[in-house]
Each structure stands twice: as structure tokens, then as C-alpha cells.
Amino acid sequence: MELATGGAVNQMSILVLNAGSSTLKYALFDDAAKTELAGGVIDWHGSDSSATFHFRTSGTEDSHTLVGSPDYRMAVNEILDRLTANGFDKPVTAVGHRIVHGGPAFNQAVLIDDRVREELEQISTLAPLHNPPALAAVEAARKVFPDAVHIAVFDTAFYSALPRREVVYPLPYQWFEEYGIRRYGFHGISHAYCAKRAAEILEREDDSNLRLIICHLGNGCSATAVRGEQPVATTMGFTPLEGLMMGTRSGSIDPGILLHLMEQHHMKRDHLDEILNRQSGLLGISGVSSDFREVEQSANAGHKRASLAIEMFATRIRSTIGAFAVTLGGIDALIFTAGIGEHSRTLRSRVCAGLQSLNVLLDEDKNQERSADSDIAQVDSTARILVIRTREEQDIAHAAQRLREESS
Known part of the structure; x- marks a missing residue:
């Protein structure tokens, strides 16, 4: 994907956040979600006192070190500061969050409100490496962008179409019915994109x-x-x-x-x-x-x-x-x-x-x-x-x- 030059496209509208255990990937898109304007990652893996900030736009890419106790609030604030400094000064109206595990309740993207936030907290044990940091990033972003709508997009949603024979494990069927023991599948956002892109490449x-x-x-x-x-x-x-x-x-x-x-x-x-x-x-x-x-x-x-x-x-x-x-x-x-x-x-x-x-x-x-x-x-x-x-x-x-x- 080609990145637009800072200032050439002045719609700072949709921000995407993808949180890891000690990283926060981000990408800024125009109002129509067609053009990526800027992106990068903040990485504080192995450090409790600094983080590396990577930032890119068309024709520009740089990295620098952030000093201080890194967390998601600091990371989101730094993203906002750097975007604004590079001329992307229109308000963010939507923030899309990648959430790995949607559990049985979420089989499509949803607006994040307090109820959704609580339900996601309850299923965090199903993806202990992924959901807790994603929810921490959600909390940080809701404070930094209080006027934006926040949307959860789930890796598991793509697999809601799996055949029942692939969903049910060969365990007592009551476990599926009563406990929700089933195959959910993950990386669904990536797999869905690649399926569509492959059809385009193969014409x-x-x-x-x-x-x-x-x-x-x-x-x-x-x-x-x-x-x-x-x-x-x-x-x-x-x-x-x-x-x-x-x-x-x-x-x-x-x-x-x-x-x-x-x-x-x-x-x-x-x-x-x-x-x-x-x-x-x-x-x-x-x-x-x-x-x-x-x-x-x-x-x-x-x-x-x-x-x-x-x-x-x-x-x-x-x-x-x-x-x-x-x-x-x-x-x-x-x-x-x-x-x-x-x-x-x-x-x-x-x-x-x-x-x-x-x-x-x-x-x-x-x-x-x-x-x-x-x-x-x-x-x-x-x-x-x-x-x-x-x-x-x-x-x-x-x-x-x-x-x-x-x-x-």
C-alpha cells in the first residue's frame, strides 16, 4: 500500500490500533478508509524505562527513543503528538481495535461501550497473550480520543462460518452446549484479507x-x-x-x-x-x-x-x-x-x-x-x-x- 504524503491528505479520521504484550502498532487512514496516511509501531519489549517509536509516512521513516515508563496511555499520546506534528491535525472520529478473541458472543465487529468492555474482560483468559494488552490499549485510547467511536474487530469473527464438523471437538457434546468448548480460530482478519487479495491476483x-x-x-x-x-x-x-x-x-x-x-x-x-x-x-x-x-x-x-x-x-x-x-x-x-x-x-x-x-x-x-x-x-x-x-x-x-x- 502506498502511503499518502503528510499534509497532502488532510483527513485524519480513522486510527487503527493493534496491541501486543509490549508493542502498539498503529495506522492512520483517510475518512474513506482507503488510503493509509501514516503508521508505525511503539516497542518497549524488555524495558520498563524506554520505548522505541517507529513512524512512517510516504517518503519518510524514522525512529527515536522515548524515555519514561512505557505503557499504552503513553504510547497512544505519543502517536497523537507525532501525527499532529506531521500535519495530520484533523480529529480522529473512529478508532478500530484488533481484538484476538471474541468468545461466543462476538462474531462481527462491534462498537465498544462499557458493557462490551466488561464482556471482553471476562473472556480474556481464552487469549492471555493477546486480549489483556488489547483491552489496555482500548482503555488508553478511549481516554485520549473521548469523542471518537471505538470499534472492536475480532480475529475470531471470520470463523463464525466454519462448518459445525470443524467447530465441535470430539468431547462430550454437552461441553459444547453448556461450556462453549469449541473451535474459534484466529488470525481471521489476516486470512480474510489474503483470501480476497488472492482472488484479485489470480483474476x-x-x-x-x-x-x-x-x-x-x-x-x-x-x-x-x-x-x-x-x-x-x-x-x-x-x-x-x-x-x-x-x-x-x-x-x-x-x-x-x-x-x-x-x-x-x-x-x-x-x-x-x-x-x-x-x-x-x-x-x-x-x-x-x-x-x-x-x-x-x-x-x-x-x-x-x-x-x-x-x-x-x-x-x-x-x-x-x-x-x-x-x-x-x-x-x-x-x-x-x-x-x-x-x-x-x-x-x-x-x-x-x-x-x-x-x-x-x-x-x-x-x-x-x-x-x-x-x-x-x-x-x-x-x-x-x-x-x-x-x-x-x-x-x-x-x-x-x-x-x-x-x-x-
Whole structure:
């Protein structure tokens, strides 16, 4: 997406916030939610006394250090100050917030009021790495922008269309009915965007039968099988812990392991939660980092556990692609997106190395030279292999623009 030059577009209307545990990504859009005017991230990971502020507009990008105790209130205020200083001085009329888990109550974007805020607080335990910081950012933004409408856009909403067979777990059915134990799915904003963008790239005006497998690979990882922009299956489940191996999360494991650890090694719930969510995945296997770039560097230097971590990571992704190909009855396009999916040539190559039996054929030259939103498959590949730069912020802005208009 091309950014408009500061001052050239004077509508400072829709702000999108995407909160992590120690980061706040932001993007400013024009009144119609079509043009991104500015964006960036504030990162205070590992520090309680400073943060790094990244800011970009068309033709301008800079970073500086913020000194002080970083929190979401400070971050939102700093965003406002920097936008205003760069000529974006029109009022923000809508703020769109990415909320990972909507629970059973929220299957579409909603205006945030006190009741919604309380309901989201009650389900925070379902996404402990994501919902609490998002709600902290909501509180901060409501104070900084009290006259704006605030909208929650949910990662889980896309999966409200999943078939019942994919939603229900093979557990006592009463758990589904009485306790709400079900598959929710996550990264839905990203998967929905990539499905629409893939149809555009492939020039499929009628995409009702388009069969896509989308691999969202970042610190959190998920894959989704999509037919005609509707989800058919996905890897994440009741929480974002299920599915593929991730940066610090284990992904799917035998639940009997947890029972064994509780019974034989007296591990408590909080300790297991910490291990599964924050000390497993690439970090747990490699012992190096949760950052795929650092794991890859170590593997290239001969680090055996780092090499094992990458091999496990690629194998689990490839196995999921195979399973989803059967579910869909074939593949029209395999999509790589998010930080690792977009940027790691090595990972894409390793994943595709075992897909020849599906006639999904990677062109290594194109893989090395890839640009955003490009096809890196061989000419004679049955399925196209697309690298798509996910733009979750734009979809959030569109939802915020729509609800703002409906509420006015």
C-alpha cells in the first residue's frame, strides 16, 4: 500500500490500533478508509524505562527513543503528538481495535461501550497473550480520543462460518452446549484479507469455488483452508495455542503429556500455561530465540537444535497443507503471509520441498527474488504459490468506517 504524503491528505479520521504484550502498532487512514496516511509501531519489549517509536509516512521513516515508563496511555499520546506534528491535525472520529478473541458472543465487529468492555474482560483468559494488552490499549485510547467511536474487530469473527464438523471437538457434546468448548480460530482478519487479495491476483471474478490454503506464519502461526472466501478448516482452536508450532507456543500436542506432568511431576496449572504459551515452539526447541531470523542464523552456523526447530516447523506446516488439500479436494493457490511467510525464502523452500506429490511446484529463482503480492510457482505448477503482504489494518479501518457511519 502506498502511503499518502503528510499534509497532502488532510483527513485524519480513522486510527487503527493493534496491541501486543509490549508493542502498539498503529495506522492512520483517510475518512474513506482507503488510503493509509501514516503508521508505525511503539516497542518497549524488555524495558520498563524506554520505548522505541517507529513512524512512517510516504517518503519518510524514522525512529527515536522515548524515555519514561512505557505503557499504552503513553504510547497512544505519543502517536497523537507525532501525527499532529506531521500535519495530520484533523480529529480522529473512529478508532478500530484488533481484538484476538471474541468468545461466543462476538462474531462481527462491534462498537465498544462499557458493557462490551466488561464482556471482553471476562473472556480474556481464552487469549492471555493477546486480549489483556488489547483491552489496555482500548482503555488508553478511549481516554485520549473521548469523542471518537471505538470499534472492536475480532480475529475470531471470520470463523463464525466454519462448518459445525470443524467447530465441535470430539468431547462430550454437552461441553459444547453448556461450556462453549469449541473451535474459534484466529488470525481471521489476516486470512480474510489474503483470501480476497488472492482472488484479485489470480483474476478470479467468480471466486466461489477458489480453493486456497493460507499460511499465516509469524510469532503466532495458523493455517486456514478457504473455499470462495469462506473458511472450511483452520488450525487454531478454542485458544490460539492449538495448531502449528509457533514462536513461543507449542501448538498441538498430546493432552496426555499435561496429565502426566501434573500427576507425576506435580506441575501446576500456571506453570504449564507459562511453558505452553511462552517457553515452547521455536524458542523451546532451539534454545536460541523465538525470532525465526535468529534461529535460522544459528542453524546456518551449525547449531543442531536450531536446525531441528526449523525442520519441525516446516514439517508441521507441510503436513497441514497436505491435510487441507484433501479437505478442499485440491489446491488452486498456496499462500504465505505474515512476518516469516513473507520474508523467509528458506522456510518457503523447506515447506514446498515435500509438495511435489500435489504438483505444487516452487520456482526457486522467483522465491529468491519475490516481491510483495507475487506468484513464485513454476509455470507448470497445478497450484499457484503466492506471497501476500497481509494488511489487517486496512480491513479493520473498513470495519471502523462502516460502523461509524451506521452509528451516526
